[in-house]
Amino acid sequence: MNFSSKLLEDAVAEFAKLPGVGQKTALRLVLHMLNRDKEEVQKFSSTISKLRNEIQFCQTCHNIADQAVCEICSSHKRDHGLICVVEDTRDVMAIENTNQYNGVYHVLGGLISPMDGIGPADLQVDTLVERLKDVQVKEIIFALSATMEGDTTIFYLHKRLKQFNINISTIARGIAFGGELEYVDEITLGRSIVTRVPYENSLSG
Amino acid sequence: MNFSSKLLEDAVAEFAKLPGVGQKTALRLVLHMLNRDKEEVQKFSSTISKLRNEIQFCQTCHNIADQAVCEICSSHKRDHGLICVVEDTRDVMAIENTNQYNGVYHVLGGLISPMDGIGPADLQVDTLVERLKDVQVKEIIFALSATMEGDTTIFYLHKRLKQFNINISTIARGIAFGGELEYVDEITLGRSIVTRVPYENSLSG
Numbered sequence: 001m002n003f004s005s006k007l008l009e010d011a012v013a014e015f016a017k018l019p020g021v022g023q024k025t026a027l028r029l030v031l032h033m034l035n036r037d038k039e040e041v042q043k044f045s046s047t048i049s050k051l052r053n054e055i056q057f058c059q060t061c062h063n064i065a066d067q068a069v070c071e072i073c074s075s076h077k078r079d080h081g082l083i084c085v086v087e088d089t090r091d092v093m094a095i096e097n098t099n100q101y102n103g104v105y106h107v108l109g110g111l112i113s114p115m116d117g118i119g120p121a122d123l124q125v126d127t128l129v130e131r132l133k134d135v136q137v138k139e140i141i142f143a144l145s146a147t148m149e150g151d152t153t154i155f156y157l158h159k160r161l162k163q164f165n166i167n168i169s170t171i172a173r174g175i176a177f178g179g180e181l182e183y184v185d186e187i188t189l190g191r192s193i194v195t196r197v198p199y200e201n202s203l204s205g
Numbered sequence: 206m207n208f209s210s211k212l213l214e215d216a217v218a219e220f221a222k223l224p225g226v227g228q229k230t231a232l233r234l235v236l237h238m239l240n241r242d243k244e245e246v247q248k249f250s251s252t253i254s255k256l257r258n259e260i261q262f263c264q265t266c267h268n269i270a271d272q273a274v275c276e277i278c279s280s281h282k283r284d285h286g287l288i289c290v291v292e293d294t295r296d297v298m299a300i301e302n303t304n305q306y307n308g309v310y311h312v313l314g315g316l317i318s319p320m321d322g323i324g325p326a327d328l329q330v331d332t333l334v335e336r337l338k339d340v341q342v343k344e345i346i347f348a349l350s351a352t353m354e355g356d357t358t359i360f361y362l363h364k365r366l367k368q369f370n371i372n373i374s375t376i377a378r379g380i381a382f383g384g385e386l387e388y389v390d391e392i393t394l395g396r397s398i399v400t401r402v403p404y405e406n407s408l409s410g
Binding site for chain 2: 001002003004005006007008010011014017018019020025027028029030031032033034036038041042043044045046047048049050051052053054055063064065066070071072088089090092093096097
């Protein structure tokens, strides 16, 4: 592109580094910035900068937090004997939104993915093992994506955690609520027949 | 959404103000920011802030510029007797990329749109009229979008500029190069029959 201004070009280049943002979208966003008040743009830029400089990760569960220990880990109302292992903070938000879970979390910070060069050492695995040595943990729930990486991670963690006398479970997989059978993919449908549950157990809601 | 951190929530809210960016995309962008080096994020935020504070608009053509007069307006190689009227800086970039135009520009900063409350007073119309009083301008080319707003703007400007003894033209409208007739919309096809040109004139390329 043929920019009339170096400042404009630099700003477009910065926006274009964001995931899913190309040159044209970046230019549109930058022109939008130019149409806004100086104070608003200042607030935008200082909020981003402040976020990166001041954000903390909870010492216990490694979720994004404003303090050294996050609200969930420091709450006395939560069941600290139940740990839900998730990939990142978005999964914590999704599970919290269900209002169905009262335990605490452990945020791995990713999934094992040899293709992307991510191994157990890059994740919060050792800190999870440490947590189990400590306290009255009774159960670990794996709430990871139903993908190759998710399954690999569960397989690895299961081996590491077998030494402890703890119940290990994964969230249920099967056809989604409201899902029509004819549109469900074959793997999901096949597995949900193999892993069928007694009718009484399916009435949890 | 249920954020674990106020800093995170604020940053997501700022990103979600961008056009075409919803809460989920904003969260994805913010988490991407958290994964980048502090210096990179600092550069991002300072580039945006610098852009908004230091950007200038050319005194002559009102295009975005780094100096008081833009490179095109201060160039002696351009034909200052030919002014191309466009909506915004993206149109200048698009026309410059064609390498087919050697005149100067006038950036209106928008189009007349009563629905959005944008009238001639919100645009660089008076400054265009001023420019024509001054110098050796021989021709004005309207290069505006072929929309209701574009046509309204051309209609209005044409009335305002009639007083001057200047050629007024608009960029050619018709079927695009490479366009197959059966896929061209009816209005474009109909008009391109009505405004047909002698064969010799169509061989400009």
